[in-house]
Amino acid sequence: MKTQSTALYILRLALTLLIITGVMAALLAAVNLVTAPIIAGLQAEKTQQAIQAVLPGGGEEIAFTDKTGTVSTVYGSDTGYAVEVAPIGFDGAITMMVGIDKDGNVLGISIISHTETAGLGAVAAAKTSAGENFRGQFVGLNGSVAVSKDGGTVEAITGATITSRAVCEGINAALACVADLG
Amino acid sequence: MNEYVQTLIGILLAAILSENFILVKFYGICPFMGVSKKIDTALGMGMAVTFVMGIASAATWAIYRLLVLLHLEFMQTVAFILVIASIVQVVEMFLKKAVSALYKALGIFLPLITTNCAVLGVALLNVQKGYDFLLSVVNGVCGGLGFTVAIVLFASLRERVEKSDCPECFKGMPITLVAAGLLALAFMGFSGLKLF
């Protein structure tokens, strides 16, 4: 008799928990149903904005070959290319768009997402004057770019050499990829 | 394969030193402040956290694959925390029955680990960074080791800080936080540490 009531009690515990979990999961699913398309839309819009920022007029997705493993997508138009690259920075991947014209000159870069340290590596993507100066340096460069510590012309962000190097690495991958396209 | 080994060693170094879970990423501050009064309890807590973080990384990796399969990624936080809570329970029960010596050493810390953000944090980070199974487990275990290093170092500092003379209003928590700040400053020296 006693064992049966214990079993019943355990069943009651499990059922209560199951109902709570079920109701909360249903609630979550409902919220997700509303927010998922908005989040996906935002993401697509962000990529589009990044393309527009580095390649005025935008472009269509085209096929590409990549030896470095950092290029994820290439958008091409009559005037040039926008190359999405994801080099590894100080703390994970830095997803960014690199605009390159038909002659292989950098038109500009736009950082889509990153997880660099606030106040240091994050400056690379910041909307501040320091961030804009850093990104502006790359405009017009070609061939291959490097920070001044590695013998290049790029002034690294103070205290964030690794982030700056990663950005250079991404740009080099994009340049190499476009060079292969011909 | 060579590159994979490099990534592996990179994660190992970052998790223990340059990206230390407590002093750089601020995961698990509560136990860091709560259980760091004595070196041996700090060591016990560190070992327990390392143990659970390793297992939790493996389990949440599998759970996330399942969620992706079912297109239920939005449930990840709920699923992870439940899995972690259950793991802690199971580990506690298992240790109690099987390895009673270890249970005596770690037992009292186990219930506290469920609400340690380092465990949930490492699970979420593994997903965010897209680590595979091995990398996830290594990140979990090394994150735990980093936690242990920080908490043991801090406990040995704190034994002295407690006895020191300081302004009345700094007594207790404030002076402890300042000491933790100085330790974090020391760990900043590791930032940028990269072997390759």
Next chain:
Amino acid sequence: MNFKKQFSEGLLSKNPVLVQLLGLCSVLAITTSLFNGIGMGLSVTVILICSNVLISALRKVIPSQIRIAAYIVIIASFVTIVDLVLQAFIPDLSESLGVFIPLIVVNCIVLGRAEAFASKNGVLASAVDGLCQGIGYTVALVIMCVIRELLGSGTFGGGILNNGEGIRIIPEGYPAMQMVMPVGGFLTLGFVIAGFQWYTRHSRNKKQKEAAK
């Protein structure tokens, strides 16, 4: 039920951060700009109110053996809802708070209030408790943010005012960058709590002196 008492407890005598020392992870990690502080504070307040209300409403239904598991499910669900809503409608905030939004699940404030207050009190009182504790948490975050942002980046209101750049108070190049880094988090919190302890002791002494007269 005494709203005024609950409010002063949440803000001062039982401030979740400055007195109870709960939820320090987020307090230390994200307090680098005013935008982050207010955003995080409001998110936690909303979650606290929702979870307190639901847990209080269900307090007679949930058997005590499984209450912690049930609380965790409820809290985690509300956290995910807030996370999704932020991602969809305030993507900037969601990006700058990152993983610390899902980590609210293990923020001891939320589970602590569920266990200590909502499981024993009525729905309305629990809602008020969530609101007051949330405000106390937000105020502590904002104090931290203002100090760290001013000393570390030299600005006020970063992320909100002046197109998100914040109003510059200390010229560029002079701020001590360490203040927005982990070190600054620990130091600032240490000094803020020390200041708070000094204030409470000071006002207590004053009261005692007046009583002695």
